[in-house]
Amino acid sequence: MEINCAEDQIVEKIELLPENQLKGLRLPTIRRFPKYLRILWELSSMGRDVVSSEKIANELNIDSITVRKDLAFTGIIGKPKIGYSISLLINGIERLIKPNNQTNIFLIGAGNLGAALLGYKGFEKHGYNIIAAFDSDPYKIGTTIHNKPVLSIDKITEIVEIPGDNIGVLCVPGNVAQQTAEILVKSGIRAIWNFTNVELKVPGHVTVLSEDLSSSLAVLSVNMKKNAYK
């Protein structure tokens, strides 16, 4: 599956950021970037031109030093007494976190959660093309959910035909998660956004990001207990 779309690989390379700009980027910083973007988009729509790190920090309940350190990764420099140019920041952040031009989302498993994710506005807003859903339920196949077609899971190998970076959003039951992931890998997928609670085993060239609601529930529970003492 590494052999497909040699041309696309080249196109992609051209659009890549210099490696060292990504290198120092750490997880907490990356996770904050979309939060900055949301604030910047809003300020921009209000007609504002500049913003201070302090202002952003207050909106997010974090420290302004953290904001400045994060923003430094974009290469955008602020002016003392003034702050940062909002439009430059938006460009700078998007350059770091936006997907490459042709990045396609395929949703696997159009159950409750899958159907909900098909309606997630963030895909388009952040530059992803959500193409279709795959399911094995004959009653769902042929229908559309949020205007996206639901296709037979047997058709999944055809995604290799689609040019660009293809991301699979895995929303199948846990007991078929690993085998479905393997089909995705064979189909030439570059990344899996894993909403099952299974730890997937995939080759190194495939990027996996797992969501885990039970982890969050645990945090909520412990925070509540800690909060009871205050």
Added chain:
Amino acid sequence: MEINCAEDQIVEKIELLPENQLKGLRLPTIRRFPKYLRILWELSSMGRDVVSSEKIANELNIDSITVRKDLAFTGIIGKPKIGYSISLLINGIERLIKPNNQTNIFLIGAGNLGAALLGYKGFEKHGYNIIAAFDSDPYKIGTTIHNKPVLSIDKITEIVEIPGDNIGVLCVPGNVAQQTAEILVKSGIRAIWNFTNVELKVPGHVTVLSEDLSSSLAVLSVNMKKNAYK
């Protein structure tokens, strides 16, 4: 809203863990506990009695030292050459992360995501009681989703009547998120699991945990780009 259910407060205190057992617990550790639980539950169902930190670590692709440090918080001690008692570990972890006996979940906003979360099996599995959904859509009010009643959002203040710790799962549109959160606070909620992309402002006695899919998408995107260099 701090004045309700004095008796329940007392009951709750009795069930609380010693404060210092929670104190050192850090976020990464808390987030791993449910992952350990899943493995332990599975091993237990297979009839296994003991497990080594190395085995757990391999399943999760983490370091065994991390596992041992995490498990130390449970107070359970393992045996050299043998490992840990699975049943003791399960008890120990649940003691830390399980909610208090009567912890109720209310879902606010029965849209796509909300409806999906109503079907989330993790609530029951981890000891939460999912009671009802609230919505403002008259076509939804009076119906059930995943066997849970959908009630008018006007009824929300009545949750203060329900004994126990009440958690609100916030799935409303972003533009009404803050105002809905304030209603929840007035209604005596103790925690909010926030699935909107708004940073909520709530009093200190209310615990908030925010999910943010766009943060995850950013991580996925950057990881894909980094992976392209390898």
Added chain:
DNA sequence: AACAAATTGATAATTATTTATCGATATATA
């Protein structure tokens, strides 16, 4: 033009988290 205020960005300090090292111990085996 001098000064005050706001804000950045660099460096340093602190705190959090992961990873390494290693002695101690329980079990199995020769």
Added chain:
DNA sequence: TATATATCGATAAATAATTATCAATTTGTT
């Protein structure tokens, strides 16, 4: 019984992330 081995748990080291300090700079004000 002695020895080898797996494994824990304590301590230490290394890495990551946040927070503090402060000089430099830009703008506005007297």
